[in-house]
Amino acid sequence: MNDDIQTILYSEQKIQAACQRLGQQLTQDYQGKKPLVICVLKGAVPFTADLIKQMDLYMDIDFIDVSSYHGGTQSSGDIQMVKDIDEDVSRRDVLLIDDIVDTGHTLAYLKELLKQRGAASVRVCMLMDKPEARQVKGMQADYVGFNVPNEFLVGYGLDYQGKYRNLPYVGILKPEIYQD
Ligand SMILES: O=P(O)(O)OC[C@H]1O[C@H](OP(=O)(O)OP(=O)(O)O)[C@H](O)[C@@H]1O
Numbered sequence: 001m002n003d004d005i006q007t008i009l010y011s012e013q014k015i016q017a018a019c020q021r022l023g024q025q026l027t028q029d030y031q032g033k034k035p036l037v038i039c040v041l042k043g044a045v046p047f048t049a050d051l052i053k054q055m056d057l058y059m060d061i062d063f064i065d066v067s068s069y070h071g072g073t074q075s076s077g078d079i080q081m082v083k084d085i086d087e088d089v090s091r092r093d094v095l096l097i098d099d100i101v102d103t104g105h106t107l108a109y110l111k112e113l114l115k116q117r118g119a120a121s122v123r124v125c126m127l128m129d130k131p132e133a134r135q136v137k138g139m140q141a142d143y144v145g146f147n148v149p150n151e152f153l154v155g156y157g158l159d160y161q162g163k164y165r166n167l168p169y170v171g172i173l174k175p176e177i178y179q180d
């Protein structure tokens with residue numbers, strides 16, 4: 001699997017340092033609160049697992065699964081709910097955790113959903129932001145680990161055709177691996 005990678009952009013060490021920095025900031029900002037942390041499946045699993053260990057807070061954790069990349073490298077823009085959360089979000093301080101904001105369609109859908117359900121506050125923590133790919137104007141995360149170039153990335157949760165999520169780093173695939 002590692003042989004399929006052309007370039008490593010964010011090493012395991014850099015990612016862990018980002019988790020530590022973000023975790024400290026979140027610990028300060030949510031002091032005295034008990035946020036409902038929502039991990040966006042499947043890509044945010046490694047990031048959520050590492051980030052919450054750096055947050056010195058009481059919290060509830062839930063999971064939501066929405067999908068718009070149907071196997072390839074292009075967002076369809078059509079978001080489908082695959083698995084909803086179990087918790088009631090009304091009057092909760094919600095912290096949404098995802099691996100990447102790219103076109104912004106997923107984030108726009110999730111923010112609207114949580115607002116409609118009556119969350120007291122909704123903040124978003126992303127490991128990566130790809131600003132050049134944005135299609136939904138003004139869609140931003142409140143906390144960001146890295147601003148990334150406009151490339152299709154894999155690893156640390158990010159997949160290509162379901163693979164590479166378990167890489168401990170984020171990188172770019174060799175061109176011959178892509179099939180679309
Ligand atoms: O800003 P966008 O263009 O909407 O892209 C961002 C979303 O795409 C990926 O999820 P995906 O839908 O591929 O599901 P997955 O996490 O299960 O891979 C990623 O984890 C984000 O949730």
Ligand code: HPA
Binds near residue numbers: 100152158
């Ligand atoms: O660059 C990416 N790689 C994998 N999945 C993604 N989902 C949005 N952007 C990406």
